[in-house]
Amino acid sequence: MTRRIRPTRSAVPTRAGAVRAVVRAVVRAVVRAVVGSAVRAGLPAIALLALPATVGAQHSEASDPRLRRAMVAYDDLDYAGAVEGAHQALRDGLSAADQAHAYQVLGFAYASLDSARQATEALKQLILLDPERDLDPTRVSPKITSLYALALNEVLVVRHFAVDGAPFVAGTSGAVGFQFVVTRPALVRTRITGPGGSIVLDSAMRSGPVRIGWNGYGRTGRAVLPGEYRLVVEAWSGRDSYGTAYPVHVAASAVDTIAHLDALPGYSLLPEHVVPPRSVRPAAVAALAVAAVAAGTVALQPSALNGGDRRALIGVSGGTLLAGLLGALRRPAPVPSAANIRYNTLVHEQLARQNAEIAATNAARREQVRLSVVAEPGAGPTAAGGGGR
């Protein structure tokens, strides 16, 4: 696959501008022919591999004219010229952004020239200058992306920072998650600094994707005050070290409380007095009383008095039986229902218990703070130090 790019080498040694232009034109024609034939032959992969990469789209991003010329040289497949131009620009001093562009041109050009070691070194510098940069595999040849991956493994940086910004209650099981990637195994110390001082969140050997949780508590053991904070990530691996800080914003709000319950969901109170079904009991009781008194009267009657007149007994007995009969026909009076009363008592007890728990929970929640931690929009990391092999 690298041979597809090799024709570009022939363009490198030329010194005279005229000759270089001629050679450049020839090389372009050859490359176009190769790529065109590959596409026509149904080999788009070959065509893709043959195209090393383009930095032309970044011409306008570079502010230095020499750097722009180097980029144009790269796009014109004049890799040697691109290398020379980039080195020249770097020697004369560039801004950090232009330095990154210059090292990208160098890395890509060296890769195209099959100078893997030099390409890796240039890409390492690029990574140190712009750790967040990722190459688009659909636009950059695998050869370069593999060299970029190699450079990533050799340099120690922290990149791809992200914050899980879901609000959480400080001090509870909830926490905010800080995510980043450490390119090499390293001792990584993560701390957050801000109005409340500096709190170390984690200090351990880490490599690759890292997720650090923070419960929102500060050094005082209470929720931190709202404000601007910085998540500082420092990494050490051998002689290499890297540090970066990400600005984050911490917002605080009160925790919602729970409303007290007026009733238990799914449980309704039962009537404590229920009307029993009609029965003949009143008539039976009246008849029993009449019979007992009549019998008692007969029993108590002195034999010498011969029984006598019973009108009074008959009249009152009739009245009593009538009262019993009417009572049996009447709608019975509501009577207390022990089961319902017990049930209602249990429901009230449970309701009181739940409201007590709610009150306790609310009391605790009033002491709590809901925090929302988000990365500062538009603010990038600030790196300090750094190094690679």
Added chain:
Amino acid sequence: MRLRALRVVGLAVPAFMVAAAPIAAQRATLSAGYAIGEYSEQSAAFAFNGSGPTASGALGIGRLSLVGDLARLQFSPTGRDAGALQSFTMTDVDVALRYRVHPLVSLEAGVRRRYIAPTGAAEELGAVHAGARIEVPLAPGATAAAQLGYVGAGEFSGGGSAPFGAAIGLGFAYSPGLRHLSIVGDYRFERIDRRTTGHAAPLAGTTVDVPLGTSVGRLGLAVRL
């Protein structure tokens, strides 16, 4: 004399306690009605039927109630010897204290005085009585009651004593939808085994059994205050 004083004190003290209770805690009932009755003495030949107005009242607080009955019945002879007997008016005054020992059961003790006019037409008496009363609610506003008690008659206008006396009663109350007004009725049969000593020949000096039997049935209206 000592017995009479004891009776007066025994009724007056609880009555004062009931009456002295706060008005809101008191229950009062007044009733009036008409009664029919029968009175017989010594034998079936000495029998009377009568009727007349009655009134009663009750004042209660907590478990304790003070109950008073007044009946004035006009009796006429009905027995075999009716022609030789004289009509009379019986006035019964009864005052008793009831104490509820159970939601349905009360214990009762009281005194009774019976006046006869004209004097001598029948036996006047003074008695104490004690017993139990059971009152069963039949339905809302309807109750039935039964009672049984001992009657200790200590005084008779004709002399003598009563080693045994008993009373049995039946009662009902029915309120036809009116909360404070009810129809009431009660029946009471009383037996007193009076013994006396004969004063004239051939019974002079001998003990003679002169049982008394009285039954009264009343029907009336009661107002609960």
